[in-house]
Amino acid sequence: DAGITQSPRHKVTETGTPVTLRCHQTENHRYMYWYRQDPGHGLRLIHYSYGVKDTDKGEVSDGYSVSRSKTEDFLLTLESATSSQTSVYFCAISGGTGVSGANVLTFGAGSRLTVL
Amino acid sequence: AQKITQTQPGMFVQEKEAVTLDCTYDTSDPSYGLFWYKQPSSGEMIFLIYQGSYDQQNATEGRYSLNFQKARKSANLVISASQLGDSAMYFCAMRAHMEYGNKLVFGAGTILRVKS
Numbered sequence: 001d002a003g004i005t006q007s008p009r010h011k012v013t014e015t016g017t018p019v020t021l022r023c024h025q026t027e028n029h030r031y032m033y034w035y036r037q038d039p040g041h042g043l044r045l046i047h048y049s050y051g052v053k054d055t056d057k058g059e060v061s062d063g064y065s066v067s068r069s070k071t072e073d074f075l076l077t078l079e080s081a082t083s084s085q086t087s088v089y090f091c092a093i094s095g096g097t098g099v100s101g102a103n104v105l106t107f108g109a110g111s112r113l114t115v116l
Numbered sequence: 117a118q119k120i121t122q123t124q125p126g127m128f129v130q131e132k133e134a135v136t137l138d139c140t141y142d143t144s145d146p147s148y149g150l151f152w153y154k155q156p157s158s159g160e161m162i163f164l165i166y167q168g169s170y171d172q173q174n175a176t177e178g179r180y181s182l183n184f185q186k187a188r189k190s191a192n193l194v195i196s197a198s199q200l201g202d203s204a205m206y207f208c209a210m211r212a213h214m215e216y217g218n219k220l221v222f223g224a225g226t227i228l229r230v231k232s
Contacts, residue, residue: 031218042120042207042222043161050217058219090161094218104151105220107161 003027006091006108014116019078021111023091025071031094032074033105034058034066036087043090049074081115088112118143118212120223127228129198136183137193137226139208147213150191151220152182155205164206167191195228203230 003026013019023032031050035043035058045058047066055066063085065077078085091108119142129135141150152164167175167182175182183192191210195202205227209220 033219035222040224042122042224043209043220044222045219048217048219056217088159092161092220103218104163104166105218106163107153110159110161 004091004093004106004108006089006111008111009109010112012114012116013081015082016080019081019113019115021076021089021091021113023074023076023108025074025093027093027095027106028071029093029095030071032068033092033094034064034074034076035090035092036060037090037110038087046076046089078113081113083115086113086115118145118148118210118215118221120208120210120221122208122223122226124226125224127226129195129202129228129230131200131230131232132197134194134196135198135228137195137206137208137228139191139193139223141189141191141208141210143210143212145212145214149211149213150182150184151209151211152180152191152193153207153209155207155225156201157204161207165193198230200230200232203228 007022033048034046037043044060049055049068067075089111092105121140148169150167154162165177165180167184179196181194205225207225208223
C-alpha cells in the first residue's frame with residue numbers, strides 16, 4: 001500500500017469552529033491534493049500542492065486553506081466550519097505529471113467530517 | 117475546462133455477466149488521460165485502469181477493459197464476468213495534460229450492484 005495516512009478519520013464539530021485535517025505521506029511524492037466527496041458530485045478538488053510551500057486552488061476552495069511546510073505533510077484547514085462543509089475528505093498523492101499512466105493519483109482512506 | 121459525465125446513477129448486473137459503465141468527457145486539450153476508480157462500501161478509492169488519448173489500443177487490466185471511442189469522447193468501463201465483489205461505486209476521471217498539477221476531474225459516479 002502507498003504510504004498515505006489521513007487524520008482524523010472521523011470528526012464531529014460545531015458550526016463556527018476551526019478544523020484541521022492532516023495528510024501524511026511516506027512516498028516523497030511531489031504532488032498532494034485535497035478532494036471532497038459528496039453524493040451526486042463525485043470528488044471535487046479543493047486545493048493541491050506541487051511542492052513545499054507551493055499550493056493552488058481547486059474547483060471548490062472557498063472556505064478552505066491549506067499549508068505544506070514539509071514534503072510529507074499537507075494540511076487542510078476550515079477556519080470556521082459550516083454545515084455545507086459536512087463531507088468526506090480525501091487526500092491524494094502523485095509522483096509526477098507525465099503522460100505515463102504510472103502517474104496515478106493514490107488516495108488516502110478518507111476523513112468523514114460532520115459539522116452540526 | 118474539463119468535464120466528465122456519468123449518466124447512470126445506478127446499475128444492476130447478474131453475477132458472471134458483463135456490464136458496461138458509461139463515461140463521456142469534454143476537453144479542448146488534445147493530450148489527456150482517462151481513469152477509472154472503484155470505491156467499495158469500505159470507502160477507499162482503488163485505481164482500476166488508465167487510457168491515454170494517444171494510445172492506439174483500448175486498455176485492459178484483467179477483467180476490466182476501457183472502451184475508448186475518441187471521436188465520440190467516450191471512455192466506457194467494461195467489466196467481464198461480474199463478481200459479487202464488484203459491487204461498488206465507480207468513478208470515471210480525466211486529466212488534461214496541459215493543465216498544471218496533474219489534477220483529476222471526476223464524474224458523479226455509478227453505483228453497481230451485482231446480483232447472485
